[in-house]
Amino acid sequence: xxxxxxxxxxxxxxxxxxxxxxxxxxxxxxxxxxxxxxxxxxxxxxxxxxxxxxxxxxxxxxxxxxxxxxxxxxxxxxxxxxxxxxxxxxxxxxxxxxxxxxxxxxxxxxxxxxxxxxxxxx
Amino acid sequence: xxxxxxxxxxxxxxxxxxxxxxxxxxxxxxxxxxxxxxxxxxxxxxxxxxxxxxxxxxxxxxxxxxxxxxxxxxxxxxxxxxxxxxxxxxxxxxxxxxxxxxxxxxxxxxxxxxxxxxxxxxxxxxxxxxxxxxxxxxxxxxxxxxxxxxxxxxxxxxxxxxxxxxxxxxxxxxxxxxxxxxxxxxxxxxxxxxxxxxxxxxxxxxxxxxxxxxxxxxxxxxxxxxxxxxxxxxxxxxxxxxxxxxxxxxxxxxxxxxxxxxxxxxxxxxxxxxxxxxxxxxxxxxxxxxxxxxxxxxxxxxxxxxxxxxxxxxxxxxxxxxxxxxxxxxxxxxxxxxxxxxxxxxxxxxxxxxxxxxxxxxxxxxxxxxxxxxxxxxxxxxxxxxxxxxxxxxxxxxxxxxxxxxxxxxxxxxx
Numbered sequence: 001x002x003x004x005x006x007x008x009x010x011x012x013x014x015x016x017x018x019x020x021x022x023x024x025x026x027x028x029x030x031x032x033x034x035x036x037x038x039x040x041x042x043x044x045x046x047x048x049x050x051x052x053x054x055x056x057x058x059x060x061x062x063x064x065x066x067x068x069x070x071x072x073x074x075x076x077x078x079x080x081x082x083x084x085x086x087x088x089x090x091x092x093x094x095x096x097x098x099x100x101x102x103x104x105x106x107x108x109x110x111x112x113x114x115x116x117x118x119x120x121x122x
Numbered sequence: 123x124x125x126x127x128x129x130x131x132x133x134x135x136x137x138x139x140x141x142x143x144x145x146x147x148x149x150x151x152x153x154x155x156x157x158x159x160x161x162x163x164x165x166x167x168x169x170x171x172x173x174x175x176x177x178x179x180x181x182x183x184x185x186x187x188x189x190x191x192x193x194x195x196x197x198x199x200x201x202x203x204x205x206x207x208x209x210x211x212x213x214x215x216x217x218x219x220x221x222x223x224x225x226x227x228x229x230x231x232x233x234x235x236x237x238x239x240x241x242x243x244x245x246x247x248x249x250x251x252x253x254x255x256x257x258x259x260x261x262x263x264x265x266x267x268x269x270x271x272x273x274x275x276x277x278x279x280x281x282x283x284x285x286x287x288x289x290x291x292x293x294x295x296x297x298x299x300x301x302x303x304x305x306x307x308x309x310x311x312x313x314x315x316x317x318x319x320x321x322x323x324x325x326x327x328x329x330x331x332x333x334x335x336x337x338x339x340x341x342x343x344x345x346x347x348x349x350x351x352x353x354x355x356x357x358x359x360x361x362x363x364x365x366x367x368x369x370x371x372x373x374x375x376x377x378x379x380x381x382x383x384x385x386x387x388x389x390x391x392x393x394x395x396x397x398x399x400x401x402x403x404x405x406x407x408x409x410x411x412x413x414x415x416x417x418x419x420x421x422x423x424x425x426x427x428x429x430x431x432x433x434x435x436x437x438x439x440x441x442x443x444x445x446x447x448x449x450x451x452x453x454x455x456x457x458x459x460x461x462x463x464x465x466x467x468x469x470x471x472x473x474x475x476x477x478x479x480x481x482x483x484x485x486x487x488x489x490x491x492x493x494x495x496x497x498x499x500x501x502x503x504x505x506x507x508x509x510x511x512x513x514x515x516x517x518x519x520x521x522x523x524x525x526x527x528x529x530x531x532x533x534x535x536x537x
């Protein structure tokens with residue numbers, strides 16, 4: 001079964017904001033999605049939610065080869081308006097099905113969901 | 123070789139391609155296989171004669187080619203999927219293709235090429251390539267982009283179809299409202315490009331207009347219950363009916379007002395009007411039905427002066443409600459100028475709701491202003507508008523035409 005990564009992007013301005021009730025509501029939406037998609041067998045690959053980008057650290061090895069100097073920077077790789085907030089791995093037979101499921105992820109209405117096919121190395 | 127035979131082989135090849143894509147599930151392999159079969163036919167048919175069923179001949183030849191390729195790939199690869207694909211194709215090869223299957227294949231291919239996951243210009247290019255049998259260089263010349271750019275656009279789209287697994291299927295009825303507009307939009311773009319074309323060769327353009335009619339007809343045959351398909355077909359037919367009057371003997375554009383209406387294909391316009399009459403009774407209006415109604419009203423006017431402008435103006439108002447774009451606004455302003463007076467048309471171009479950023483560099487907005495200002499007796503402002511139009515990007519025949527109009531206005535101001 002082909003696998004797709006559903007990458008959930010949200011507006012950085014919204015990161016870590018919102019009242020507790022707001023979060024409880026969003027959380028309930030995700031629980032609901034998890035149950036529906038889980039029952040349909042779409043997310044055996046699982047999914048994760050990420051801590052805000054304020055907790056991110058970016059690592060780069062200089063020189064374009066193993067063993068170079070390691071440069072560590074505070075913050076995400078790119079300072080963009082929309083940030084990656086989490087992801088699911090969706091097992092779907094084709095893109096139409098993957099898009100159908102992606103549209104059910106709460107992130108699709110709180111932000112945007114990018115769907116990318118995962119390379120099959122088998 | 124005779125041109126008709128070559129054209130026939132090419133046309134049949136296009137129909138065969140859709141079936142091959144279904145069988146092998148990969149546009150590239152299918153294209154190569156059909157290409158080989160077409161080359162074979164071009165070599166053999168002039169000598170051996172045309173087979174009694176050309177499509178069946180080409181399908182069989184292309185299938186055998188594709189099978190060879192898949193066998194080779196399956197041998198090289200350890201992938202289970204390749205072996206399974208080979209089995210599927212081997213089985214499918216024995217099936218007899220009926221007309222209705224070929225139609226479904228074409229529709230499937232059209233929906234795949236027009237999938238919303240592809241960029242609009244990629245949908246257009248891919249559809250022209252796979253369904254109209256146009257070469258990459260022909261498509262590039264019609265859309266005024268370098269051939270390499272067009273080639274890249276097409277191959278990127280094909281790659282996305284393959285790696286993201288855009289399915290090769292006709293959407294279910296409940297998905298149609300979401301998926302059909304993208305398909306209609308592509309066919310509409312084919313029709314438009316065939317008529318208001320850039321500098322591409324004349325042959326390529328008129329072919330394109332004919333392809334637009336063919337694609338619209340195909341959609342209508344496949345989805346007879348969708349009023350917008352019929353609307354689009356009526357639009358395509360009514361517009362294409364004016365093909366012989368659109369250019370003068372030197373290849374310059376002739377305005378609707380100046381066209382020799384005896385060169386219009388009036389039987390085709392009547393057919394379009396009939397189709398439209400039938401479909402509007404379903405009371406499911408849409409932009410293409412409205413556009414077709416406008417094209418038919420132009421088509422049935424014996425002379426330009428007889429045009430029913432007030433009805434056309436109100437149809438444009440409806441169209442603007444459905445499709446609020448500057449293009450529609452400009453056309454509506456022209457219609458209103460004829461139906462009432464130039465000042466009323468100009469007022470529509472000046473309204474504050476118009477998206478100035480979108481029209482700033484659009485020569486037709488400025489040239490329309492120029493025309494209406496000139497007719498309103500304001501030659502100085504008209505000349506400025508024409509100058510502004512000439513400063514925008516446009517193709518050579520538009521530029522020639524604009525220069526002529528501007529100079530006519532300049533004559534007025536210096537008199």
